[in-house]
Amino acid sequence: MGVKCFSITVAVVAVFAYIVYQTLLSPLPVPKINTTTYWGPSSQANRIEKSEVKPFKINYSADVISKLHNRLSEPLNLVEPLENVNFRYGxxxxxxxxxxKYWRDEYLPKWDERQNFLNALPQYTTKIQGLNIHFIHTKDQTEKAKHVIPLLLLHGWPGSVREFYEMIPKLTKAKDNIAFVVVAPSLPGYGFSEAxxxxxxxxxxxxxxxxxxMISLGYDRFLVQGGDWGSIIGSSLATIFPQNVIGFHSNMCTSGWVSSFFKSFIASFYPSLFVPAEYADFHFPLGEKFSYIMEESGYFHLQATKPDTIGIALTANPVGLLAYILEKFSTWTDMNNRDLIDGGLDKHYTKEALLDNIMIYYLSNSITTSVRLYAEGFGSKHLNLKIDRVPVQVPVGCARFKNDLAHELDWQLITKFPKLIHSTYHANGGHFAAMELPDVLYNDFLQFVKKLNVTA
Structure with a gap:
């Protein structure tokens, strides 16, 4: 009787395990995606689209800047902070x-200079699936390289293409006989790309x-690099279109696989088996990492449920827009910045770089449309695709920067990225690596490209 009960129990457990595996854990095939979906006004869905590429310049009148100056001159009437909380309450x-004051009295008076800086990289717009998409497209100095490779460079939120201005010139300049033709689009609904x-x-x-x-520009095969949403979008692109992607590199690799949580829990008991000792604190202790994510994810829930409400509040208030965005540049660059009176912003970035990014959101009126990505990304339509359970069948490189929001072990990533060929740890840097440490991110990306052997 005991043997029979044991056998039945084993059978039930096996069946349960099989059901769980098939339902939650087993790899899935690439879902069928409509590649011609029209995203413009529904009343114009049947119109023939012209995909002409047009030069683009950021060009705002003195009147627009003057009105912003006046808004920034209004009394702030801010509440005094609690004693010694620094950035922990926001x-x-x-x-x-x-x-x-700096924005109003020092940055805006030199707007022409900043506008010229932002226009220094060649920019264009073109219609894709009903939307006017803005992008940087440059191949400056690439003629000096023996091997020139197209690269799609993807930003996230609350960043913009401004994150890449220090890195792009490095990418287009020949090093070790390699250079890149860079296409850096503003994501749809971000900056100067139509929503x-x-x-x-x-x-x-x-x-x-x-x-x-990329196909419309003549690049049938290209590399992809991205962080934040750019990483998630890049992963989806590599998943669905492996025939177009030479390799995918990210400074925020995430698998999204259900098993990832369980793997991290198991690894927490024996960290040395899964990660070199000097990098264990990137991942552990789990309790500390989880608490940090919980403390810093309030914005996420708001944007994933009521994006237009927060969008309205920020659109109507440039000071609020600055605080909301730059708080992320403080905390996501290094959680310890919460204990500094200046949020550590001056330590990592120039005021001009930070305000350039704010101006892109403000002038394009894109904060509402940008945060809608959270609602769409975690809506049922997208989740039902189960794209996270489709393995990426192209070579992948992952660069971890110590102070980023979260990290995954190779053991966690390998399910989603079975061709993970490049995995690195960097002792400094945070979420906005392209802006904070452009040299480090560039060199990491270049090492990944060399492993691809595309120059052979």
Missing amino acids: FDKHKLEELV AKVPGMNPTEMAVILRNL
């Missing part, structure tokens, strides 16, 4: 007052648009 009042007029513009749909952009 953006510090005194640092905000300092930045608003979808109908619901459903999730990361996978963005991947389709950006792949179609």
Whole structure:
């Protein structure tokens, strides 16, 4: 009787395990995606689209800048912070007052200079699936390289193409006989790229648009690099279109696989078996890492559920826009910045770089459309694609920067990225690596490209 009961128990457990595996854990085939979905006004869905590439310049009148100056001159009437909380309750009042004054009295008077800087990289727009997509496209100095490779460079939120301005010249300049033709688009609904007029513009749909952009420019095979949403979009692009992607490199690799949580839990008991000792604190202790994510993810829930509400509040208030965005540049660059009176912003970035990014959001009025990506990315339409359970069948490189929001072990990543050929750890840097440490990210990416052997 005991043997019979044992056998039945084993059988039930086996069946349960099989069901769980098939339901939650087994790899899935690439889903069928419509590559021609129209995202413009539904009333114009049947119109023939012209995909002409047009030069683009950022060009705002003195009147627009003057009106912003006047808005920044209004009394702030901010509440005094609690004693010794620094950035732990959010953006510090005194640092905000300092930045608003700098924005108004020092940055805006030299707007022509900043506008010229932003226009120094060649930019264009073209229609893709009903949307006017803005992108940087440069091959400056690439003629000096023996091997020139197209590269799609993807930003995230609350960043913009401004993150890449220090890195792009390095990419286009020949090093070790390699250079890159760079295409750095503003994501749909970000900056100067038009937003979808109908619901459903999730990361996978963005991947389709950006792949179609590259094809329209004549690049049938290209590299992809991205962080934040750029990583998730890049992963989707590599998943769905492996025939177009030479390799995918990210400074925020995430698998999204259900098993990832269980793997990290198991690894926490024996970290030395899964990661070199000097990098264990990138991943552990789990309790500390989980608490940090919980403390810093309030924005996420808000943007994933009511993006237009927060968008309205920020659109109507440039000071609020600055505080909301730059708080992320503080904390996501290094969690310890929460204990600094200035949020560590001056330690990692120039004021000009930070305000350039704010100006792109403000002038393009794109904060609402940018945060909608959270609602679409975690909506049922996108989740039902189960794209995270489809392995990426192209070579992948992952660069971890110590102070980023979170990291995954190779053991966690290998399920989603079975061709993980490049995995690195960097002792410094945070979430916005391209802006904070452009040399380090560039060199990491170049090492990944060399492993691809595309120059052989």
